[in-house]
Amino acid sequence: MMRTNGHLLGHRQGLTATEAGARLDAFAPLFDPTTFRHIEGFGLGSGWRCWEVGAGGTSVISWLAKKVGPTGRVLATGADTSWMAPVARPPVEAHVHDVGADDPPGEGFDLVHARLALVHVTDRQRAVRSMIRALRPGGRLLVEDADPALQPLACPDEHGPEQQLANRLRQAFRTLLTRRGVDLAYGRSLPRLLREGGLRGVRAEAYFPVAAPACAALESATIRQVRAELVASRLATEEDIDRHLATVASGGLDVATAPMISAWGRKE
Structure with a gap:
């Protein structure tokens, strides 16, 4: 099993299928267009062998399967x-x-992709080396x-009490993540880690959506998932x-997500 830094939002944190699904459902409209654009730029096509790491939803898996076709592998x-x-x-x-922690589940992949997965893994350097290998x-x-840490606010336009409350709850959520050992500045290190891996x-x-309907859906789902811990910790x-x-x-808040850093490179 994946040993994490106490992932607050994993599939096995006592959440109902509806609670976990609501957050995953928000990922697809928010992040899939960016992910797909980058992967298509690599020339993804029929017969490619792909490894989707720490898969957090079915949308990327299904899209890859259609692209690689029956002669490919996902x-x-x-x-x-x-x-x-x-x-x-x-x-x-x-x-x-x-x-x-585990050895790679194979070699010779044309594409390896991980989205919003490594920040919760204890040994991130080993994870990156494994994917490159x-x-x-x-x-x-x-x-x-x-x-x-690059953009810590739920509402960058903090013009009233509701926005102030949103930002206070976002800070409380970040406090919970920090207590679990999550590196809030991990995303910015990805280019360096890929270069160091050869x-x-x-x-x-960096992708930074603001005021999209899926941003609000993700905010609501996230707060519902961590509600009990926020209250128990006296953070809210x-x-x-x-x-x-x-x-x-x-619909009264212009909610933002944390910036998602996409980094990519080619193995020689």
């Missing part, structure tokens, strides 16, 4: 693969795997992770959370 790995059942059919395979010569690695042509971009009250969730549901 290996999706994570701590819990039971939820992958709807897409676990050829060319998709689902394996339980810990990228920070799994690539064929000329293969591409794309790693995408958040950098909450990749060539390393590039990176039930009244604070109810008020914030109501404001988000009303």
